[in-house]
Amino acid sequence: MRNWYRSTIGGLPRLYWYLWTGMLINRVGGFVALVLSLYLTSAQHLALPVAGFVVGAYGIGGIAGVLLGGVLADRWGRRPTLLLAHFGAVAVLAALTFARPVPLIAGLAALLGLMHAMPGPAFVAAIVDVTPHADRSRAFNLQFWAFNLGMAVASVLAGALAEVSFTLLFTVDAAGTLVTALLLLWTVPETRPARARSHHAPGGLHTALTDRAYLLFVGLSLLLAVLSTQTSTILPLAITGDGLRPSAYGSVVAYAALLIVVGQLFVPRLIDRWRKGTALAVANVFLGLGFAAVSLADRLPGYLAAASVWTIGSMIAAPPNAAVIAELSPEALRGRYQSVFYLVFPAAGFIAPATGGLSLRYLGDWHWVVCGALGLLAAAGHLLIQPARERRVAEQLAAERFAVPVAG
Known part of the structure; x- marks a missing residue:
């Protein structure tokens, strides 16, 4: 057991575990996207084609968020990109809870997709920054495990909360995102390598x-x-x-x-x-x-x-x-x-x-x-x-x- 612990978990930097914990909490709490179509059709009473358009807007926002998150992670840094995305997602979730006009819901859905996608490149870049080359395979293995564990828990929570109240669902999602944002704010410094920060990167x-x-x-x-x-x-x-x-x-x-x-x-x-x-x-x-x-x-x-x-x-x-x-x-x-x-x-x-x-x-x-x-x-x-x-x-x-x- 000791050998398994050493070869699988042991030896990774403390900063990695802060990032890992933030990713896990965020994934457990990030279940609005899983039931967005159900919310739109049952709570907002939108027709299926309109609901499909709104969910599609979320996806388009995600594509933009991935690219923007990568650029900002290199220009601004990992930390400000992660904080912007998580605090921004909290604000968008709060607004989406009370939004009623369809154009506003669609716009907020696109913005939520952008905020949800932005942290991905920054998270992984930060893990690469803080983890020695020889330990990265183990670090990414644990990241994949946390992602799937979080998704499994989120799926169960989403179904249970959707049967009680969609307002409660949005509130819990926002709370989980806020906890992640505060954890990152208090524990994660900027990880971008000094060489990258000291001059404008070529390319x-x-x-x-x-x-x-x-x-x-x-x-x-x-x-x-x-x-x-x-x-x-x-x-x-x-x-x-x-x-x-x-x-x-x-x-x-x-x-x-x-x-x-x-x-x-x-x-x-x-x-x-x-x-x-x-x-x-x-x-x-x-x-x-x-x-x-x-x-x-x-x-x-x-x-x-x-x-x-x-x-x-x-x-x-x-x-x-x-x-x-x-x-x-x-x-x-x-x-x-x-x-x-x-x-x-x-x-x-x-x-x-x-x-x-x-x-x-x-x-x-x-x-x-x-x-x-x-x-x-x-x-x-x-x-x-x-x-x-x-x-x-x-x-x-x-x-x-x-x-x-x-x-x-």
């Missing part, structure tokens, strides 16, 4: 958008995200199409979340000696095989078995995926690089349902075989780009190690 958002090595990795990550997004977009259609009740889908999602909460902490010891590209290739193989197995499932046990396989892939992928992004990001542009990566998720949120619906309709169970092929394709891609990426990382680490700090 900008366009640097990340034109970095060939980075974009190759982001492209492969998009394939992984498209596969993972099947669980929330196309899988429910497959399960109900087999004549199972919607509760069966809930059981599959809850089971997968439980696997992550129980098993994620043991992943670092499993993959610690693997090269990151190899770990990502193995992860994509598991994801591909898991979703391909859905083509054989027609009852709940079959879906649970498939979920076991693809969830193993998700758990293996999380630590090396985040660590590679950190390695490829220049020290002075970490926030911007993180923001470009975060665009993968809204992109996958569009691609998966837009193409998956048509694929499931015309290909039937072969849709899941195609998903399996995508997983194998992504696995091969990670193995192919691994040598060049490792050379790039070694050169970048050497350059940062021997860089002479600029007096400020």
Whole structure:
């Protein structure tokens, strides 16, 4: 047990744990987005098309927030970006609770999406700043575990509070966000490296958008995200199409979340000696095989078995995926690089349902075989780009190690 603690949790900086705790509290409390459509239709009595437009506004705000958060994290710093996003979200949640005109609700929803998305790049950039290179895989593994634990708790709270009062739901969400903001205010100083603060960083958002090595990795990550997004977009259609009740889908999602909460902490010891590209290739193989197995499932046990396989892939992928992004990001542009990566998720949120619906309709169970092929394709891609990426990382680490700090 002592060895497990040392290899999984021990040795990480105290400042990392402050950031980790803030992320967990914020994720547990951040459940308005989970039931936003329900609030709009049942409490505000909006028609489904109008509610869909408002939820879409939240998503558009999220895309803008990711990019803005990355730029501000590099220009202003991690701390002011995190504080602005969290205190801003508290204000927007309070306003949204009492808003009634539809245009105002839509505008506030977009602003809430922006505030919710802004902290992501700053949080991850701060973790990279404070965590030694050798410990980053463990740090990101614990971050992924906290994210899923928070999401599981938030889902339960959202359903319970929505049945009591939406006003109470918004209030609790705002309170959780405020607690996170105060924790960050009291415990987290600016973490941006001194070299980055002492002079204007060369390059900008366009640097990340034109970095060939980075974009190759982001492209492969998009394939992984498209596969993972099947669980929330196309899988429910497959399960109900087999004549199972919607509760069966809930059981599959809850089971997968439980696997992550129980098993994620043991992943670092499993993959610690693997090269990151190899770990990502193995992860994509598991994801591909898991979703391909859905083509054989027609009852709940079959879906649970498939979920076991693809969830193993998700758990293996999380630590090396985040660590590679950190390695490829220049020290002075970490926030911007993180923001470009975060665009993968809204992109996958569009691609998966837009193409998956048509694929499931015309290909039937072969849709899941195609998903399996995508997983194998992504696995091969990670193995192919691994040598060049490792050379790039070694050169970048050497350059940062021997860089002479600029007096400020």
